[in-house]
Amino acid sequence: xxxxxxxxxxxxxxxxYLRALRHLQAQNQRTTSSQELGEQVGISAAQIRKDLSxxxxxxxxxxxxxxxFLVDKLREILQVEHVWDVALIGMGDMGHALARYPGFRxxxxxxxxxxxxxxxxxxxxVGEFDIQDAREMxxxxxxxxxxxxxxxxxxxxxxxxxxxxxxxxxxxxxxxASINLSVPAGVxxxxxxxxxxxxxxxxxxx
Amino acid sequence: xxxxxxxxxxxxxxxxYLRALRHLQAQNQRTTSSQELGEQVGISAAQIRKDLSxxxxxxxxxxxxxxxFLVDKLREILQVEHVWDVALIGMGDMGHALARYPGFRxxxxxxxxxxxxxxxxxxxxVGEFDIQDAREMxxxxxxxxxxxxxxxxxxxxxxxxxxxxxxxxxxxxxxxASINLSVPAGVxxxxxxxxxxxxxxxxxxx
Numbered sequence: 539x540x541x542x543x544x545x546x547x548x549x550x551x552x553x554x555y556l557r558a559l560r561h562l563q564a565q566n567q568r569t570t571s572s573q574e575l576g577e578q579v580g581i582s583a584a585q586i587r588k589d590l591s592x593x594x595x596x597x598x599x600x601x602x603x604x605x606x607f608l609v610d611k612l613r614e615i616l617q618v619e620h621v622w623d624v625a626l627i628g629m630g631d632m633g634h635a636l637a638r639y640p641g642f643r644x645x646x647x648x649x650x651x652x653x654x655x656x657x658x659x660x661x662x663x664v665g666e667f668d669i670q671d672a673r674e675m676x677x678x679x680x681x682x683x684x685x686x687x688x689x690x691x692x693x694x695x696x697x698x699x700x701x702x703x704x705x706x707x708x709x710x711x712x713x714x715a716s717i718n719l720s721v722p723a724g725v726x727x728x729x730x731x732x733x734x735x736x737x738x739x740x741x742x743x744x
Numbered sequence: 745x746x747x748x749x750x751x752x753x754x755x756x757x758x759x760x761y762l763r764a765l766r767h768l769q770a771q772n773q774r775t776t777s778s779q780e781l782g783e784q785v786g787i788s789a790a791q792i793r794k795d796l797s798x799x800x801x802x803x804x805x806x807x808x809x810x811x812x813f814l815v816d817k818l819r820e821i822l823q824v825e826h827v828w829d830v831a832l833i834g835m836g837d838m839g840h841a842l843a844r845y846p847g848f849r850x851x852x853x854x855x856x857x858x859x860x861x862x863x864x865x866x867x868x869x870v871g872e873f874d875i876q877d878a879r880e881m882x883x884x885x886x887x888x889x890x891x892x893x894x895x896x897x898x899x900x901x902x903x904x905x906x907x908x909x910x911x912x913x914x915x916x917x918x919x920x921a922s923i924n925l926s927v928p929a930g931v932x933x934x935x936x937x938x939x940x941x942x943x944x945x946x947x948x949x950x
Binding site for chain 2: 558579630693734737
């Protein structure tokens with residue numbers, strides 16, 4: 539697949555389509571249309587058809603999309619047909635919530651190890667995990683070949699942690715710290731900052 | 745301001761600029777350039793200049809942007825120069841983390857009330873809050889005139905909760921449930937779904 543040629547804005551919509559398709563599937567629906575999917579996700583039917591057509595011919599004129607087929611295809615395109623081990627750094631409130639988060643299941647991810655630098659937390663059990671010493675982080679991630687991490691440390695510590703993660707081979711970081719992270723080319727960061735999500739909406743409030 | 749004419753994609757970048765400017769400000773920096781800001785946020789200097797020019801003349805050729813001035817302007821544009829009360833629904837792990845989240849402070853938000861429908865949780869204290877009965881939610885939100893809510897309930901309950909919130913006058917919803925929500929025109933939803941954030945990145949992993 540010539541990945542370089544697909545705009546990231548299109549890639550960013552595929553997980554949203556996948557989530558909506560899984561939701562329809564859970565309701566035992568077998569087929570859908572770009573119209574129906576569009577209503578589910580708040581994106582026009584034309585845009586959905588255009589987005590999906592970048593990756594192949596997934597639907598038929600008149601009969602629409604076979605949901606199990608399209609789900610499989612999207613999981614394959616997004617490379618979540620197998621499960622990625624994820625390292626979680628920072629076991630404050632948000633880290634704890636993510637360690638126990640049920641929404642990774644069946645969506646391609648599994649928290650595999652958790653770290654903190656607080657001696658009072660190291661060794662503590664969170665669900666099925668022992669919190670490991672953050673000083674062991676680089677070595678443990680490298681040895682396990684983990685490529686995906688979630689950063690839940692305070693903003694002041696996030697860049698230093700990120701640098702260590704990058705050195706340990708992490709290529710994808712989900713960042714919960716309220717700070718922009720610098721990473722080298724080839725490493726991606728996504729931001730889940732609740733204040734940013736809220737500020738995007740207050741702009742429109744009257 | 746003629747808000748209708750600004751594309752949402754531009755609006756979505758303003759909180760990111762604001763976060764980066766606040767970060768520079770915290771380091772006692774007084775001025776910045778679109779180049780420096782661009783490096784901080786991973787967006788081109790030209791794009792930043794173009795985005796900001798939609799709202800006025802904020803910088804000077806040669807001397808760049810005065811950070812305190814631009815921070816004030818962005819806070820005003822995003823309407824976070826005052827503090828919005830936020831209702832939080834669903835006091836599982838994620839709800840607990842958000843109720844205690846320090847990252848709303850100084851960014852325009854304050855969790856003002858928290859709700860759950862679990863009799864075992866109602867009345868329990870979370871930080872400074874008593875968890876209130878979700879059956880009282882609509883009335884309490886309406887009386888307090890709250891416009892902003894965060895939904896942290898299980899996916900199966902999220903649409904029903906959303907319907908109640910909309911009826912109570914909520915206009916902006918930050919949704920943590922792994923489901924697309926239907927809302928009427930005039931109500932906005934932002935999604936903070938960690939699996940979506942991760943899937944956007946695994947696409948690119950080799």
